[in-house]
Amino acid sequence: MANSIVALAIEYSVYFPLFGALYYSDNRNRYIDSLTGRKNFDIIKSDLRKLFTAFSISEIVYSISKVSLTFQFLQLGTLPYQASMLGSIIASTLSIVLINIVIIRVVKLFRAKP
Numbered sequence: 641m642a643n644s645i646v647a648l649a650i651e652y653s654v655y656f657p658l659f660g661a662l663y664y665s666d667n668r669n670r671y672i673d674s675l676t677g678r679k680n681f682d683i684i685k686s687d688l689r690k691l692f693t694a695f696s697i698s699e700i701v702y703s704i705s706k707v708s709l710t711f712q713f714l715q716l717g718t719l720p721y722q723a724s725m726l727g728s729i730i731a732s733t734l735s736i737v738l739i740n741i742v743i744i745r746v747v748k749l750f751r752a753k754p
Contacts, residue, residue: 706731
């Protein structure tokens with residue numbers, strides 16, 4: 641159990657900063673008003689709320705499934721590193737499917753610029 645929690649903490653310490661940097665570099669021009677050249681904070685706040693909602697749901701599913709799957713694999717006698725890797729792969733797949741197919745479409749984060 642401690643193994644899966646430590647692995648989860650390390651994954652988050654890499655994942656969120658990396659996602660934030662890549663998302664910012666890809667979308668920094670999206671938030672600038674073309675007429676005034678100033679940042680549109682209403683769009684920024686709206687997108688931050690949508691990202692928070694999407695990631696919250698996806699990460700809850702990921703965290704719960706990773707810890708429980710890793711624990712189940714350990715109970716089956718799998719080596720700790722194999723159990724952690726298998727748990728991560730399956731939980732990541734569930735999380736990616738959830739965030740891409742369900743959450744992003746419901747939240748409508750990526751839409752045409754207003």
